[in-house]
Amino acid sequence: MGTAVVLGAGFAGLLAARVLAAYAERVVLLEQDDPHAGSRRGVGQYNQVHTLLPGGRGLIERWFPGFTQEAVELGAPMLHSSQIGAYFNGVRTVSAPTTDLLCASRPFLERHLRDRVAQLSAIRIVTGRAEGLEFTDGAVAGVRYRAEGRSHFLASDLVIDAMGRASRLSDWLDDAGWPRPPLRRVTTGINYATGYFRATSIPDDLLAAIAHFGPDHSDGSTTSAAVNMIEDRQWMVVLAGLGQHRPGRDLDDFVARCRNDLPPIFRTAVGGEPVGDILRYHQADSRSRDFTAIASPARVLSVGDAVASVNPVYAQGISSAALHAACLADYLADRPDLTEPFDRFFRRQRLVVDAVWQVATATDSARAGHRRPMAERIRTWILNQTFAAAATNAQVAESLNLVTSLFAHPDTLRRPALLARTLRTNHRGRGSGRIEIPDAQAL
Numbered sequence: 001m002g003t004a005v006v007l008g009a010g011f012a013g014l015l016a017a018r019v020l021a022a023y024a025e026r027v028v029l030l031e032q033d034d035p036h037a038g039s040r041r042g043v044g045q046y047n048q049v050h051t052l053l054p055g056g057r058g059l060i061e062r063w064f065p066g067f068t069q070e071a072v073e074l075g076a077p078m079l080h081s082s083q084i085g086a087y088f089n090g091v092r093t094v095s096a097p098t099t100d101l102l103c104a105s106r107p108f109l110e111r112h113l114r115d116r117v118a119q120l121s122a123i124r125i126v127t128g129r130a131e132g133l134e135f136t137d138g139a140v141a142g143v144r145y146r147a148e149g150r151s152h153f154l155a156s157d158l159v160i161d162a163m164g165r166a167s168r169l170s171d172w173l174d175d176a177g178w179p180r181p182p183l184r185r186v187t188t189g190i191n192y193a194t195g196y197f198r199a200t201s202i203p204d205d206l207l208a209a210i211a212h213f214g215p216d217h218s219d220g221s222t223t224s225a226a227v228n229m230i231e232d233r234q235w236m237v238v239l240a241g242l243g244q245h246r247p248g249r250d251l252d253d254f255v256a257r258c259r260n261d262l263p264p265i266f267r268t269a270v271g272g273e274p275v276g277d278i279l280r281y282h283q284a285d286s287r288s289r290d291f292t293a294i295a296s297p298a299r300v301l302s303v304g305d306a307v308a309s310v311n312p313v314y315a316q317g318i319s320s321a322a323l324h325a326a327c328l329a330d331y332l333a334d335r336p337d338l339t340e341p342f343d344r345f346f347r348r349q350r351l352v353v354d355a356v357w358q359v360a361t362a363t364d365s366a367r368a369g370h371r372r373p374m375a376e377r378i379r380t381w382i383l384n385q386t387f388a389a390a391a392t393n394a395q396v397a398e399s400l401n402l403v404t405s406l407f408a409h410p411d412t413l414r415r416p417a418l419l420a421r422t423l424r425t426n427h428r429g430r431g432s433g434r435i436e437i438p439d440a441q442a443l
C-alpha cells in the first residue's frame with residue numbers, strides 16, 4: 001500500500017499501525033488528544049486500573065522485542081504468579097502457576113508503546129480529529145479531519161477505525177448509504193473507583209491481588225477489588241460495585257473499605273500517602289458491532305473497542321485489541337485484494353470477539369435475565385463450574401488461566417477430560433463454603 005490511515009492512537013490503533021508498517025509506505029496515525037497531556041478527553045477510563053494480560057503482552061513483545069524488559073527498566077514491576085493473590089469471599093484460592101504480570105498504569109504502558117511505535121520510520125503520528133470518510137466506487141477513498149483549526153483531506157489505500165467505544169464509523173457508513181453493523185449489548189452496570197497510593201515499604205510476599213465476592217458475602221457495594229504494585233513505587237487500587245452500588249470518591253470511605261472489607265494487602269496499599277483523587281468510572285454495557293452481518297465498503301475496517309468493548313473486570317481489552325491486530329497481520333500476509341470488502345478479516349476477527357464476549361458477558365447476561373439459546377447457557381454453566389473448580393484445583397486453574405489470559409479459546413474448557421476433572425472437583429468441594437458452585441438449575 002501507499003498510505004494507510006489509522007484513526008485513534010489507543011492500544012488498538014498503536015498495534016494496528018505497527019502491523020501496517022510492514023505493508024504500507026506511509027502509516028498516518030491520527031489522534032485527537034495531545035499525547036503529552038496528563039489526561040485524555042477521548043479515553044474516559046485513562047486513569048482507571050488496567051492490567052495487561054500475558055496473552056496481549058506476548059503479542060506486543062513479538063512486534064516490539066524487548067518491550068517488557070524496557071518497561072521493567074523504566075520501573076514497572078514484573079510479578080511472578082507467587083506474588084499475585086486471588087481471593088473469593090475473602091478466602092485465598094489457588095494461583096495458576098503461569099500468571100506472570102507486568103504491572104503498570106495505563107498511561108505508563110501506552111506511553112511506552114507509543115514511544116516504540118514512533119520510532120518506526122513508516123509511521124507519522126498526527127494530532128487531529130477525524131470527521132468523516134470519503135467514498136468512491138464502493139470503497140473508502142480517504143479521511144476528512146480537523147487539525148490546527150483547519151479541515152484537511154487525506155487520501156488513503158486503507159483506513160482503520162480504532163476510535164474506541166464511541167467510534168462514529170457506523171454513523172459515517174449510514175450517512176453514505178451503507179448499512180450499520182448490528183450492535184449487540186449486555187448490561188454490565190459496573191462502577192469503578194480507582195485510587196493511587198505511595199508505597200511505604202515493598203512487601204516480600206504479595207504485590208498484587210484480586211478479590212471477588214459472591215452475592216451472599218457482600219452488601220453489594222464491593223463486588224470485586226484489585227490492587228497492583230506499579231511504577232514509581234505506587235499501589236494502584238480499584239473497588240468495583242454493580243448497579244446502584246457505586247464506590248464513592250470519598251478518600252476516607254475508600255480507605256476504610258480497603259482496611260475493613262478486603263484481604264490484608266489492600267490495607268497495606270492504602271497505608272501510604274494518596275496520589276491524586278479517587279477517580280470513578282461507570283460502564284453501562286458490554287457492546288459489540290457485527291461487521292460480518294453487513295455488506296461494508298472496501299478499504300475500511302475496525303479494531304479494538306470500536307468493534308467490541310466489554311465488561312472490564314476480566315481485563316481483556318488491550319489483549320483483544322492485540323489479537324485484532326494479529327488478525328490484521330494474518331489477513332495482510334495473504335496479500336488480499338484491497339478493492340474487495342474485507343469479509344475474511346471480519347470473520348477471523350469475529351472468532352476473537354466471540355471468545356472474549358463469552359467470558360465477559362457470561363455472568364452479566366444471566367444476571368440481566370436475557371433470553372439465551374441453550375448452547376450459550378451450557379457454555380456459561382461450564383464456565384461458572386470452571387471458575388468454581390479453579391479455586392481449589394491447580395490443573396483446572398491453569399486451564400482457566402490460559403483462557404482468561406487470552407492464550408486459549410473458552411471452548412477448550414469443554415474438553416471431556418478437563419470437564420470431568422472440573423465436575424469431580426466441585427462434587428467433592430460442594431458444601432465446603434470455599435466457593436459458590438452453580439447447580440444445574442442455573443441452566
Ligand SMILES: Cc1cc2nc3c(=O)[nH]c(=O)nc-3n(C[C@H](O)[C@H](O)[C@H](O)COP(=O)(O)OP(=O)(O)OC[C@H]3O[C@@H](n4cnc5c(N)ncnc54)[C@H](O)[C@@H]3O)c2cc1C
Binds near residue numbers: 041052130192281317
Ligand atoms: C474502567 C475500565 C477499565 C479497564 N481495564 C482494563 C484492563 O485492566 N485491561 C485491559 O486490557 N483493558 C481494560 N479496559 C479496556 C481498555 O481500556 C480498552 O479495551 C483498550 O485500551 C483498547 O481500546 P482502544 O484502543 O480500542 O480504544 P481507546 O483506548 O478508547 O482509544 C481510542 C482512541 O481513539 C481516539 N479517537 C476517538 N475518536 C477520534 C477521532 N474522531 N479522531 C481521532 N482520534 C479519535 C481517542 O482519543 C482514543 O485515543 C478497561 C476499560 C475500562 C472502561
